[in-house]
Amino acid sequence: MRLEPKPAPTLAVTLLYPVAAVAATVVIASLLVxxxxxxxFSVFGLVLKGAAGSQFALMETLTRAxxxxxxxxxVAVAFRAKLWxxxxxxxxxxxxxxxxxxxxxxxxxxxxILLPLMAIFAALAGAMLLLGPAVLKVxxxxxxxxxxxxxxxxxxxxxxxxxxGVLKDPTGLGWPQSQKLIAEARLPRIVTGRRLHCGFVxxxxxxxxVWIVMKKTTLGYEMRAVGHNPEAARFSGMPVNRILLKxxxxxxxxxxxxxxxxxxxxxxxxxxxxxxxxxxxxxxxxMLAMLNPLGVIVAAIFVAGIFVGADAMSRTAGVPSYIAxxxxxxxxxxxxxxxxxxxxxxxxx
Amino acid sequence: xxxxxxxxxxxxxxxxxxxxASPLIFATMGELICERAGVLNLGIEGIMVAGAFxxxxxxxxxxxxxxxxxxAAATGAAFGLLHSTLTVPLGLSQHVVGIGVTLLATSLTYxxxxxxxxxxxxPPKIEAFQPLPIPFLSDIPLVGPAxxxxxxxxxxxxxxxxxxxxxxxxxxxxxxxxxxxENPSAVEAQGISVTAIRMGxxxxxxxxMAVGGAFLTMSAFNSFFFEMVNGRGWICxxxxxxxxxxxxxxxxxxILFAAFDAYQVRLQQVTGGVVPYxxxxxxxxxxxxxxxxxxxxxxxxxxxxxxxxQKGER
Numbered sequence: 001m002r003l004e005p006k007p008a009p010t011l012a013v014t015l016l017y018p019v020a021a022v023a024a025t026v027v028i029a030s031l032l033v034x035x036x037x038x039x040x041f042s043v044f045g046l047v048l049k050g051a052a053g054s055q056f057a058l059m060e061t062l063t064r065a066x067x068x069x070x071x072x073x074x075v076a077v078a079f080r081a082k083l084w085x086x087x088x089x090x091x092x093x094x095x096x097x098x099x100x101x102x103x104x105x106x107x108x109x110x111x112x113i114l115l116p117l118m119a120i121f122a123a124l125a126g127a128m129l130l131l132g133p134a135v136l137k138v139x140x141x142x143x144x145x146x147x148x149x150x151x152x153x154x155x156x157x158x159x160x161x162x163x164x165g166v167l168k169d170p171t172g173l174g175w176p177q178s179q180k181l182i183a184e185a186r187l188p189r190i191v192t193g194r195r196l197h198c199g200f201v202x203x204x205x206x207x208x209x210v211w212i213v214m215k216k217t218t219l220g221y222e223m224r225a226v227g228h229n230p231e232a233a234r235f236s237g238m239p240v241n242r243i244l245l246k247x248x249x250x251x252x253x254x255x256x257x258x259x260x261x262x263x264x265x266x267x268x269x270x271x272x273x274x275x276x277x278x279x280x281x282x283x284x285x286x287m288l289a290m291l292n293p294l295g296v297i298v299a300a301i302f303v304a305g306i307f308v309g310a311d312a313m314s315r316t317a318g319v320p321s322y323i324a325x326x327x328x329x330x331x332x333x334x335x336x337x338x339x340x341x342x343x344x345x346x347x348x349x
Numbered sequence: 350x351x352x353x354x355x356x357x358x359x360x361x362x363x364x365x366x367x368x369x370a371s372p373l374i375f376a377t378m379g380e381l382i383c384e385r386a387g388v389l390n391l392g393i394e395g396i397m398v399a400g401a402f403x404x405x406x407x408x409x410x411x412x413x414x415x416x417x418x419x420x421a422a423a424t425g426a427a428f429g430l431l432h433s434t435l436t437v438p439l440g441l442s443q444h445v446v447g448i449g450v451t452l453l454a455t456s457l458t459y460x461x462x463x464x465x466x467x468x469x470x471x472p473p474k475i476e477a478f479q480p481l482p483i484p485f486l487s488d489i490p491l492v493g494p495a496x497x498x499x500x501x502x503x504x505x506x507x508x509x510x511x512x513x514x515x516x517x518x519x520x521x522x523x524x525x526x527x528x529x530x531e532n533p534s535a536v537e538a539q540g541i542s543v544t545a546i547r548m549g550x551x552x553x554x555x556x557x558m559a560v561g562g563a564f565l566t567m568s569a570f571n572s573f574f575f576e577m578v579n580g581r582g583w584i585c586x587x588x589x590x591x592x593x594x595x596x597x598x599x600x601x602x603x604i605l606f607a608a609f610d611a612y613q614v615r616l617q618q619v620t621g622g623v624v625p626y627x628x629x630x631x632x633x634x635x636x637x638x639x640x641x642x643x644x645x646x647x648x649x650x651x652x653x654x655x656x657x658x659q660k661g662e663r
Contacts, residue, residue, distance in 0.1 A: 001438060002660055036464055084444050136638075140645040145391065145444060146586050147641065150634040153580045161627035283448055320463035325456030332449040333431075336441050 003344040017342055018288055021334040022302075028334075029327045036319045043317050050312025051305035057312070059194040063266065065297075065304035067092065067275070069203035070258030071282025072289065072296040073210050078130075078251035080214065080291050081223040082230070083137075083244055085130055087148030088255035089279025090155035094129045095122035095256025097159065099263040100167060100178045100270045103185030111184040118185060119202075119260050126256020127249040129155075134248030138241040152279065160272055167270065178270040187265035199261030204297060206254060211293040213250075223247050255279065284332040290339065303328055356615045363495035365614075367503060370607035372397075372564040374506040376585040377592070377599050378513045379425075379557030384589055385517065386550035387530035387653040391447020392432045393558050394582030395454030396425050400559025402458045405566035405573040406465065408475045417567055418502070418560060425559025426552045428454050433551035437544050440657030451582075459575060477571040478502055502560075502568045507600075509557065514596040526550050530651035533658040543658045558582070580634065587637040591644055594651060602640070609636060 030040035051061050071088040078085035085091075098121045107114055133151065136142040162168075163176035170179075187198045214220035222243045225233040234240045258278060263270055285303050289295030310324035356362050376397055383390040390396075404421035408414055428450055435446045466473070478500040487497040517523035525546050528536045533543040561581075566573050588606060592599025613629040 003440065032460065086448065136642060136645075140642055141648070142638075142641045142645045143590070146583055146590075147638050149583045150580065150587070150637055153583075153634045154631045157627040157631045161625045164627075165625060280448070280452060283445070284452070287445060318467075320460050320467075322456055322460035322463055326453065326460055329449055329452035329456050333435065333446065333453065336445050336449070337435060337439065340439055340441055 002347050003340075004347055006343060006345050009342050013342060014290075017290070017338040018299075018335065021288070021331055021338045024334040024338075025327050025331040028330050029323060032323060032326060033319055036323075038317055038319050043313055043319055046313035046317055047306070047309035049309070051309030056194070057308065059191065059196045061301060061305045061308045062200055063195045063197070063304075064308050065300040066197075066200045066203050066265070067258040067262050067278045068281055068285050068300035068304055069200075069207060069297055070261065071255050071278050072285030072300050073207055073293055074251045074255035074258075075282045075286035076289060076291040076293060076296055077210060077214070077223070077254065078247055079286060080227045081244060081247040082227040083134065083247050083251065084143075084145045085133075085148055085248070085251050085255075086145055086283065087130060087133065087151050087279065088251075088258075088282045089275060089277065090148070090152045091126035091129050091252045091255035092259040092262075092275055092279055093155050093159050094125040094252075095259030096263045096270050096274055097162065097167075097259075098122040098125040098256075099185075099260045100181070103181040103264060104179045105182050109184065111186075114184050115187065115264065118264060119257060122256045122260035123253035124256075126252040126254070126259070128252070129256075130248040130252030131245065134245050138244055156272065159270070163270065163272065169269070176272055180269050181264060185264060186268065187261065195266060197261075197265035199265035202257065202261060203300075206257060207293045207297050210250075210254070214293060219243070219246060255282070281328060284328050287332050287335050303331075352619045353616055356612060356619070358491070359615075360491055360494050362611055362615060363491060363608075364498070365611040366604065366608040367495045367499060368569060368607075369610050370604045371499070371503040371506045371568070372561040373581060373585055373588065373603040373607060374510060374600060375561030375564060376558045376582060377588045377603050378509055378596060379554040379561065380585050380589045381554075381592070381594060381596060381599055382513065382517075382526070382557070383551050383554035384654055385530045385594055385651055386526045386547045387533065387651055387656065387658070388433065388436055388547055388551050389443045389447060389586075389655050390429075390432060390450075390551060390554060390558075391444060391586070392428055392450030392454060392555065393447075393585060394578060394580070395451030395458075396428045396555050396558040397562030397565075397578045397582050399424050399428060399454040399458045400562030401566045401577060402462060402562075402573050403559065404563030405475060406461075408477075408567065409473060414476075414478055414567060418563055421559045421563035422556040425556040425562075428559075429552035429555025430548070432555065433548040436657070437547045437551070440659065443655050462573065462575075472572045472574055474572045475567070477566075478568045500568045502564050505560075506564070510596050510600045517596065527651075529658075530653050533653050533656075537658075537660060543660070547658070558585075561585075584633065584637050587641050590648055591640045593644065593649065606633065606636065606640075609633065 033040045033043045050057055052058050074088045099118050102118045102121055133144040133147040137144045167178045169177050190196045222238055226240050226243050230240055262274055281303055285296055285299045288299035306327050307324045310321045314321035380390055380393055400421040403424040404417040407417035407420040432450045435441045436443050480498050481501050482498040487493045525536055525541050529543050529546040536543050565577055588599055588602045591602045610633050613632050617626050617629045
């Protein structure tokens, strides 16, 4: 068999890929549900109900989507320039650490000054964390996939060390958790009585900002050019290495904002289970969105819906909630296949 | 300080080092085969998880230990088939597919575990492989117990290195695999299918990764835990680079790494809790990064690594 390029697809076809990928994912997940001895229709009915069946469910889904928008954006920006940042998990924690360091009373400032300050320093921490692997890549040719992956493990140990050391909550009964943020350092809720917080708004604004940068600025153009063909970009006089470093700063900063938003908006303190793999799910979100910043919002809500819905479903239907993780992973693989199949014609001969 | 030095002369230290090295040796050989054929396999971490579970579950369900190893290998090969179908004939991004396979293998494993054992709180243990001392050789001081009083799977790990090295450098098949990773057109010119070679290499490599995972449940911890692979797969990718894609050097790297890992555990006890234990646990990951930096400048990657091959295309 061989692959032949096809003409660029129309917008309608482009929007069809994610739908086809999701449909294939549901079919595959249905097989697992059957193996688990349950009825796929009732199970997916429960997932849908748990994710979007009520105002409460919808709010929970949007709350869960918030960190995924940030990590999804981080991955989308990096992958667009072919910088393989698999370390959004660690960068998210870096942002969370700075949020706790600044927000537990060290800076007695009003919320209007304190919150932006915390966000900026959180983003800087994440940016610095990805700058390391990016420098190693451009200076020494060290593959950033492995370094960013390994740093995820280093970071979680570092957080554990802080939570049992300098950041330990003295009133925490020995649990590895940080002190609570002061009231001025908390992001307000959007609706009283619901968990959805202003971090979600920040996520939407970030997506729009990233979209503008990618589409309308020279930097965005350069990042896409480097991702498309680094040799050609270098040949046309672009400072490829510097563009990659800038990409790393933006990507790391975005992931870290996810950590800021989770701590300041949702949890109020730092624990070791702050992120159930938001960094890795961000890769799926970015791919489902075809690396489009605005698409990331939709994809994040979709992925969050699967997780929230599956949690609700597993409580009643008895199918393990890990079906959500299987679906998300399957969606990643079906999505990249779908994209390929609409760009190339498979010829068997 | 002398205590820290004395560790190096403890028999238990060297026994532990070789035990820690064993799963890394399997998985590193697996990754090495894939990369030599031109395919980066980032599915390694998830495939190790799946292998760990498959081997353990076979024995837990009443199967023979060696049947467990075979089931683990078959599970790995199945994920290898998935990975290579997407990356070789379809030419999809090896980075994205690899991460996808890791996420899929891990989540499928956790799903199956919860389905099979919905109620258990502490993971059940199995009757695992027992040490099989080789007469006379295991009586040599220091080296004897470390190399010749291990479980059969450890011996298999060393045998695997010899077989991989022999096949890669001494057989026409090995030549074809190496050429597929360096100059695929030359392979096709010989009338051999690059697609077949690469897919085969990824399947065999993935099977070895899964056996590496199975070592953890069947020869080390005797039970299956979530997160038990804990980044070992990613470390193996670093070990392949560190070993410049050569089985012998990679073996040496794995043993050095494992010795260091065994050493830091013992050093923790010597320092008596003054230094946070997390710092010691970070060291293996930081060491892997350092190793990558040290060799990166003179690393000679297989030339066609991560380059999809299209028949008839130049």
